[in-house]
Amino acid sequence: MKVAIAGLGLMGGSLALALVQSGHDVLGWNHRSAPYEQARKNGITCVKTVEELALARPDILILCTPLKAMDTVLGKIKLVLDEHTTLTDVGSVKREVLSSVEKHGLRPLFVGAHPMAGNELAGFEAADAHLYDSATWAITVEEDTDKERVITVGRMITEGVGNRFIVTTAQEHDRAAAQISHMPHVVATTLAAQLVVNPASNIALALAAGSWRDMTRVALTTPERTQAMVEENPDNVADLLRDQAARMTAVADLLAAGDADGLAAFFATAEPYRTVRARLQQGIPEGVYSILLDESWRERLLSASRRGGRVEYIDSVEAHARDFAHLREA
């Protein structure tokens, strides 16, 4: 597979290194040429302009720049991108990328993707062929998404990087990402901010154990990075924060009323989560099953993912998935 990577930072650089290691032909471009010497030593063919990446007619072109730079890159490559090439990205918010892709008339070539990988570092110097090890990706498909292009992206993920993926829509993805990542980053920050204003904050800090450190770890992320993350998904994050605030106020009311039964009911609501976490800790369940990629391929893949299925291999006929522990039947 000939893979072109636009943006050789932590995510793009690590992906390029992993794909080179699994024997793929990898082209790279970066807005600054600083990483080129190191990238070339690692077997990545570097080109001077992003147009050159597109003109190389890769099987797949992966946008790995910051989200804010993707629109500019799309504006440049749209003039030269061949329809042989499948366009994808690794952005952490999918609706924004999709609307930018649509604006530039590239929607027919596009399949969204988001790998659940990363760390607090940045730049090609932090890139690591193992950054994606054991990662699960989300592939986002809309009603007009092309099946063959989904298969191309799916093979890059499974055969190229050795990862698994789920299939979802941009909208469903962004809501889910807000819930398990973007909104919790704000919550970690409100916890830390509340400690800072406590007159006895040094006492509290001395008493803080692992639970507090774990819950506030992501408050240590660069503030600009967290702000950019929530600003890219503002409506979902705001909705979920208001819902969290309502839940916390309800618990405060139960405590004020001394309502033991109400508190027991509150703590019971998280029971299915405890069960699924315990199951996930027991390891990956057995049993691979096949999902037929006929004319209902999109519904079949979406529905399998909503049930807890993750695809481990895909070809032009079927996807091979494994069910992980799940919170609800779907």
Add this chain to the structure above:
Amino acid sequence: MKVAIAGLGLMGGSLALALVQSGHDVLGWNHRSAPYEQARKNGITCVKTVEELALARPDILILCTPLKAMDTVLGKIKLVLDEHTTLTDVGSVKREVLSSVEKHGLRPLFVGAHPMAGNELAGFEAADAHLYDSATWAITVEEDTDKERVITVGRMITEGVGNRFIVTTAQEHDRAAAQISHMPHVVATTLAAQLVVNPASNIALALAAGSWRDMTRVALTTPERTQAMVEENPDNVADLLRDQAARMTAVADLLAAGDADGLAAFFATAEPYRTVRARLQQGIPEGVYSILLDESWRERLLSASRRGGRVEYIDSVEAHARDFAHLREA
């Protein structure tokens, strides 16, 4: 030092094992005798009733039962406790224990204590001499607390278990504990509960990475245990939950208004916390200093703790403390 431990569960059992290992004479009592065989093998002298513990005239008697059982135990030992014995406890909430101690007329013998140690397990079978390794304790002192008894408890912590301690009041402790432990347990549960009701919860679960797992880990604690914890400190937990709710609503409003400057100001409020965490990661600062235990011993110890000091050794003349990174000057 002759130490009596009432309650040989995870906390009391581990404390007993650690004190035996450092050469102390340890007596133990438990409401059920199930752990006695194992405890005796480990050098703990087990007695049949809690009155026998008190009658043994230990230097220190440590309440290690669940908080709810302490009142009953105090009611029994008050009839036989000699004033030679210093009474303390390891309860996670201090005002409730203090008022129970007061009710039974034992306040002159009492010094509160709370070790920052523990795990998700329970019972003597989970006890471990290393559970307290590197733990910081809080010793709580009120205006009428006896200095010599504080020294006795301080020596049990530093020489007996090899730990450090801070000195605070029951009220200040309970507020701080609510902030860094009890309230965050509720927040972890509201996060988990919100995920459970999401129709696409399996999608969200598939996307969840380390940050989500870390932030919801304490939601996996036995619900009854978390409920008991917050019910023992209801006013502080409710106050802090309402404050969290207000902070989250304010961020939701900023997102809805697209107020980038306001969001930047919000993320900046946690900056002192990022700084102190970075300093704490760099290790323990140098420099031990002495705190004179004259007639102002209480104010001196409280004030050192509020500045970030932790006591590493204490004798009848002075305490030797080390300053840890702190959030604010006090």
